[in-house]
Amino acid sequence: EAQVTQNPRYLITVTGKKLTVTCSQNMNHEYMSWYRQDPGLGLRQIYYSMNVEVTDKGDVPEGYKVSRKEKRNFPLILESPSPNQTSLYFCASSHGQQETQYFGPGTRLLVL
Amino acid sequence: GQQLNQSPQSMFIQEGEDVSMNCTSSSIFNTWLWYKQDPGEGPVLLIALYKAGELTSNGRLTAQFGITRKDSFLNISASIPSDVGIYFCAGRAGNQFYFGTGTSLTVIP
Numbered sequence: 001e002a003q004v005t006q007n008p009r010y011l012i013t014v015t016g017k018k019l020t021v022t023c024s025q026n027m028n029h030e031y032m033s034w035y036r037q038d039p040g041l042g043l044r045q046i047y048y049s050m051n052v053e054v055t056d057k058g059d060v061p062e063g064y065k066v067s068r069k070e071k072r073n074f075p076l077i078l079e080s081p082s083p084n085q086t087s088l089y090f091c092a093s094s095h096g097q098q099e100t101q102y103f104g105p106g107t108r109l110l111v112l
Numbered sequence: 113g114q115q116l117n118q119s120p121q122s123m124f125i126q127e128g129e130d131v132s133m134n135c136t137s138s139s140i141f142n143t144w145l146w147y148k149q150d151p152g153e154g155p156v157l158l159i160a161l162y163k164a165g166e167l168t169s170n171g172r173l174t175a176q177f178g179i180t181r182k183d184s185f186l187n188i189s190a191s192i193p194s195d196v197g198i199y200f201c202a203g204r205a206g207n208q209f210y211f212g213t214g215t216s217l218t219v220i221p
Binding site: 004031033035040041042043044045048050056058059090092097098100101103104105106 | 114116118143152153154155156157160162200202204207208209210211212213214
């Protein structure tokens with residue numbers, strides 16, 4: 001089954017404790033992206049990747065890092081999480097930025 | 113970042129009624145997209161528009177890419193209970209995507 005998976009689905013952590021949210025897709029997609037969704041703000045793009053080893057900042061990259069060592073994986077790293085990073089995070093992938101994006105199920109993060 | 117103004121913020125309609133929502137931007141987009149998000153899930157693409165003036169249908173859904181490339185609308189005809197959800201517009205500029213704030217749709221049977 002073609003899908004985008006994210007782990008964990010729910011995470012509660014404390015300020016400053018490094019964490020990684022994984023994202024994996026099995027569709028051989030080149031383009032992958034991370035978004036955060038906050039009430040009243042819609043989805044905002046954090047980082048995106050056009051292909052392996054190619055990553056770029058989105059609209060709200062501060063406080064986040066990403067890597068794209070393999071085509072199927074695009075982890076989101078929070079080196080020192082802060083409470084304002086409490087949010088719902090979505091990973092998405094597509095064959096190119098022009099094509100349909102498939103979204104993962106979301107990761108709900110609470111930073112205390 | 114670029115701002116997408118989506119309206120209305122929420123709608124409560126009777127089953128069978130038509131629905132219209134729109135999105136405007138301060139900037140030009142190359143692509144306009146419309147997504148639907150059900151509770152607890154990620155957005156799912158409904159319609160993609162690639163050219164100014166383009167009018168595209170997907171079943172009971174119709175969307176248009178505005179001539180100025182700064183706006184788009186989505187119409188849903190003869191609404192049914194499963195149309196309930198949050199609808200998002202999105203625009204693509206270069207390799208980046210920008211989303212509207214969403215329209216929450218409630219359909220009353």
